[in-house]
Amino acid sequence: MDNFSHIMTTTDLSVGYKNGKSVNTLMESLTLRIPKGKFIALLGANGVGKSTLIRTLANLHPILKGEICLKGKNIKEYASKEFAQQLSLVLTDPVQSGNLTVYELVEMGRFPFTNWTGKLMPLDQEKIENAIQLCEISYLKEQKITEISDGQLQKAMIARALAQDGELMLLDEPTVHLDANNRYTILKLLRNLVDETQKSILISTHQVEIALKMADEIWLANCGENMKCGTPNELIKNGDIERAFPYLKKLDL
Numbered sequence: 001m002d003n004f005s006h007i008m009t010t011t012d013l014s015v016g017y018k019n020g021k022s023v024n025t026l027m028e029s030l031t032l033r034i035p036k037g038k039f040i041a042l043l044g045a046n047g048v049g050k051s052t053l054i055r056t057l058a059n060l061h062p063i064l065k066g067e068i069c070l071k072g073k074n075i076k077e078y079a080s081k082e083f084a085q086q087l088s089l090v091l092t093d094p095v096q097s098g099n100l101t102v103y104e105l106v107e108m109g110r111f112p113f114t115n116w117t118g119k120l121m122p123l124d125q126e127k128i129e130n131a132i133q134l135c136e137i138s139y140l141k142e143q144k145i146t147e148i149s150d151g152q153l154q155k156a157m158i159a160r161a162l163a164q165d166g167e168l169m170l171l172d173e174p175t176v177h178l179d180a181n182n183r184y185t186i187l188k189l190l191r192n193l194v195d196e197t198q199k200s201i202l203i204s205t206h207q208v209e210i211a212l213k214m215a216d217e218i219w220l221a222n223c224g225e226n227m228k229c230g231t232p233n234e235l236i237k238n239g240d241i242e243r244a245f246p247y248l249k250k251l252d253l
């Protein structure tokens with residue numbers, strides 16, 4: 001055990017889909033490490049398996065092979081409430097609870113911490129308000145989530161994860177519906193959060209340029225190849241980034 005310098009680790013992990021006897025393995029032999037207090041960006045082309053990996057790490061999708069540990073404990077051994085206290089997740093799936101206000105959506109982030117009555121304590125309120133402020137959505141608090149834009153909803157979902165305050169945050173394409181300024185703002189917000197709170201954050205994103213500037217580490221998924229992990233500089237210097245994203249060179253970025 002590494003005394004949790006790595007908040008999440010995988011051993012010989014295979015990720016993909018099983019339908020009866022047919023198996024579609026998207027990624028295999030993954031030995032991944034999410035260090036404490038680091039911002040990791042998972043990059044790769046459409047369909048390479050980024051969302052599937054994030055869902056697998058979040059225990060929402062079955063593992064094909066291998067194991068995943070959160071703080072040294074196999075994720076399968078966690079009770080769901082205990083797991084949610086450690087890990088916050090933002091997916092791109094539409095929210096089902098259509099009648100909620102933005103504030104009520106963010107409040108849901110605190111449910112893993114309430115007792116059976118579901119009553120929110122002052123500390124919960126503080127974390128909710130703080131998350132709303134960080135995501136700059138105070139003006140939306142009383143709005144129904146069905147009556148805001150996709151980008152505003154995306155910010156509210158991120159605020160919910162912030163309110164949940166897990167040590168590890170996994171976000172699948174957190175900037176998917178956002179305009180260019182908001183894409184930057186949200187990724188910067190996540191970057192600052194890592195710096196200020198020592199949380200660990202893993203995002204999947206197609207915002208290659210911003211990720212290269214902001215992430216501590218890049219996980220580069222390439223179809224049929226092993227995942228390449230390293231600092232942005234390492235992957236730029238050894239040519240992996242250019243091979244995966246030749247358009248960057250054409251843009252002279």
Ligand SMILES: Nc1ncnc2c1ncn2[C@@H]1O[C@H](COP(=O)(O)OP(=O)(O)OP(=O)(O)O)[C@@H](O)[C@H]1O
Nearest residue numbers: 017019024026044045046047048049050051052053
């Ligand atoms: N239920 C399923 N059964 C079998 N294969 C599936 C299933 N759902 C998705 N896939 C396949 O898994 C692959 C990876 O999908 P995934 O959504 O994880 O990719 P991604 O890298 O997140 O893509 P994107 O960048 O477009 O969001 C796709 O090729 C998809 O066809």
